[in-house]
Amino acid sequence: MIQVGAARRLAETIAAQTLAPSPAVLEIGCGTGLLTEALRARLSPGPMLVTDLAPAMVARCRARCGGATDLRFAVMDGERPAAAPGFDLIASSLAAQWFVDLPTALATLSGLLRSGGLLAVSTLARGTFREWDAAHAGLGHAASTPCYPSLAELAGLRFEGCTTRVTGYDLVEDHASGPGFLRSLRAIGAQTGRREGASLSAGALRGVLRRFEAGGARVTYATATCLIRKGPDFT
Numbered sequence: 001m002i003q004v005g006a007a008r009r010l011a012e013t014i015a016a017q018t019l020a021p022s023p024a025v026l027e028i029g030c031g032t033g034l035l036t037e038a039l040r041a042r043l044s045p046g047p048m049l050v051t052d053l054a055p056a057m058v059a060r061c062r063a064r065c066g067g068a069t070d071l072r073f074a075v076m077d078g079e080r081p082a083a084a085p086g087f088d089l090i091a092s093s094l095a096a097q098w099f100v101d102l103p104t105a106l107a108t109l110s111g112l113l114r115s116g117g118l119l120a121v122s123t124l125a126r127g128t129f130r131e132w133d134a135a136h137a138g139l140g141h142a143a144s145t146p147c148y149p150s151l152a153e154l155a156g157l158r159f160e161g162c163t164t165r166v167t168g169y170d171l172v173e174d175h176a177s178g179p180g181f182l183r184s185l186r187a188i189g190a191q192t193g194r195r196e197g198a199s200l201s202a203g204a205l206r207g208v209l210r211r212f213e214a215g216g217a218r219v220t221y222a223t224a225t226c227l228i229r230k231g232p233d234f235t
Contacts, residue, residue: 023088029095178209
C-alpha cells in the first residue's frame with residue numbers, strides 16, 4: 001500500500017526540518033489517518049486540526065486516533081480551506097493529486113502559515129504508472145492516465161514570501177492482476193486530470209491488461225515531496 005510508505009517518508013522528512021516548539025498543525029486530506037499517526041509518533045505537536053473533504057475519511061481517522069485530546073477534526077476542502085492563518089506546519093500526504101488547481105491550492109495553503117512555518121506536501125509526479133503506460137504503447141495505444149507535473153515543474157512554482165524545495169522518489173507496488181491495479185486507482189485520485197483521448201474498446205483493454213500482467217503487474221508511483229517554507233530559506 002503506497003499510502004503507508006508515503007506517509008512514513010513525509011513524516012520523517014518533516015521531523016528533520018526546523019519547526020516551532022509544539023507547532024500548530026493543519027493536516028489536509030487525512031484519509032484513514034496514516035500521516036496523522038506518523039506525525040504524532042515523530043513530533044510533539046501542539047494543537048492539530050485534522051481535515052478531509054470526505055466525512056467518512058474524517059470518521060475513520062478519528063477512530064484510528066482513539067480518544068486523542070490534542071486533535072480536532074473537521075470536514076474541509078483543502079483547496080478552499082476554511083481556516084484562519086496561524087499554522088506552523090501544514091502537511092498533506094497523497095491528497096494533492098485530487099486538486100483541480102495545484103499551484104493555486106498551494107499558494108492558498110502557504111498563506112495560512114506563520115513566519116517560519118512549513119507546508120509539506122507529497123503528491124504524484126510525472127513517471128507515475130510508467131509500466132501501465134508502456135503496456136499501452138507496446139500495442140499502439142495511448143493510456144488515459146493522469147498528466148501529473150514533473151519535478152522541474154513543481155520546483156518552478158513560486159509563492160509569495162516563500163522558498164520551495166522539491167525532491168522525488170519512487171514507490172513500487174505489485175498487484176495481483178491488471179483489474180486489481182485499476183481498482184486501486186481511485187484510492188489515490190487517479191481519475192482526475194486524465195489525458196484526452198478515446199477510451200479503449202473492451203478487446204483492446206484486455207490486450208493491455210494481458211501485456212501489463214506479463215510484465216508482472218507492477219507499477220511505479222513517482223512521488224514528489226514539496227517543502228514550502230514561509231519567510232527564511234531552508235537551513
